[in-house]
Amino acid sequence: xxxxxxxxxxxxxxxxxxxxxxxxxxxxxxxxxxxxxxxxxxxxxxxxxxxxxxxxxxxxxxxxxxxxxxxxxxxxxxxxxxxxxxxxxxxxxxxxxxxxxxxxxxxxxxxxx
Numbered sequence: 001x002x003x004x005x006x007x008x009x010x011x012x013x014x015x016x017x018x019x020x021x022x023x024x025x026x027x028x029x030x031x032x033x034x035x036x037x038x039x040x041x042x043x044x045x046x047x048x049x050x051x052x053x054x055x056x057x058x059x060x061x062x063x064x065x066x067x068x069x070x071x072x073x074x075x076x077x078x079x080x081x082x083x084x085x086x087x088x089x090x091x092x093x094x095x096x097x098x099x100x101x102x103x104x105x106x107x108x109x110x111x112x113x
Contacts (some may be wrong), residue, residue, distance in 0.1 A: 001013075001021075002032070003056075005031065015069060018064075019060065020066045023060070031070070044071045044074060048068065057103055
């Protein structure tokens with residue numbers, strides 16, 4: 001269990017994507033990289049509704065459920081604002097989120113398990 005992700009999930013182990021982590025650890029790394037930035041919502045959207053060729057197998061039911069749950073959890077923390085798109089204020093919000101993330105993790109650097 002990745003301690004950084006668990007911390008972002010507010011310590012809620014029931015929200016932790018254990019199937020996703022087991023099968024797709026690189027997705028966990030992207031979630032950690034994008035969390036709190038403007039890239040996170042489009043990334044979650046792409047995971048849920050891929051724009052790739054339709055001949056792909058897709059995720060298992062367990063992984064799909066975890067991605068949807070992560071999306072719901074994330075949207076509760078960072079609600080979408082309609083029409084925000086290229087709004088200059090979005091950049092300020094990304095900076096604040098990034099600084100918050102750094103302050104949360106600076107206390108226990110490399111807390112990966």
